[in-house]
Amino acid sequence: MPPNPHSEHKKNKNGKQVGARGMCNDYRLEVDIATIAEDFDDLKIRISMPEGVPNVPAREDIRITDTAPIVRGVDRARGLGELVNRRWSWPGPTGKPVHNFRTEGREFSSKRCLILADGFYEFTKSEDRKQRLKDKWLFTLKEHRWFCIAGIWRSHPDVGEAFTMLTTEAGEDIAPYHHRQIIPLPRNRWADWLDPAVPAVDVLGHLPKASLTVTRVFPPPAPAAQSILAL
16 A cells, blocks of 8 residues: 655645655666676667676665666667766755756756666655654566666766756656656666757657556565464
């Protein structure tokens, strides 16, 4: 069942209270690089690895400031991308990490990238008052072993090149958990996002309702009750 968060309240358009805390700060990638490169090739997107094959161990949790793989566009070359490892987030003016970045009113005419993932997490306050940790929800894209999240990258004087995830108002799948969301991209949008000649508004739309599967991973579901047969 969807959560009923009751900390840091914000109401969605239906008047339902949802969490207003910082959004996606944890995601997952357990797919190997060989599979990723093969899938890009199937889409006629040629991937180069200018820094060698990235070391990409399977990780259930990739967190802010971790290094993770992205595919960034190549200037004035549609259908090309560079697969590199980069830090997630750069320091903002106050020193806080810029791990999410609003899309509203922006065109993103350069430095676009695809963030490789097979799931991402949102957190909500538990309805069990005895539980100190927040509930953790895993979102995956139906019929996709893995997918890409829309991002941009920048060069920062203190941390070098780093990426951030783009965000928008929550669609129907995310709204019960948060009032905003990152932007998962289906495969037919990958080449367009890497091509800055394609307007961002044409790429960064919501997925249709029920495109995402959500699973509570913490606390884990209670084991099913076992029937006791009388002898």
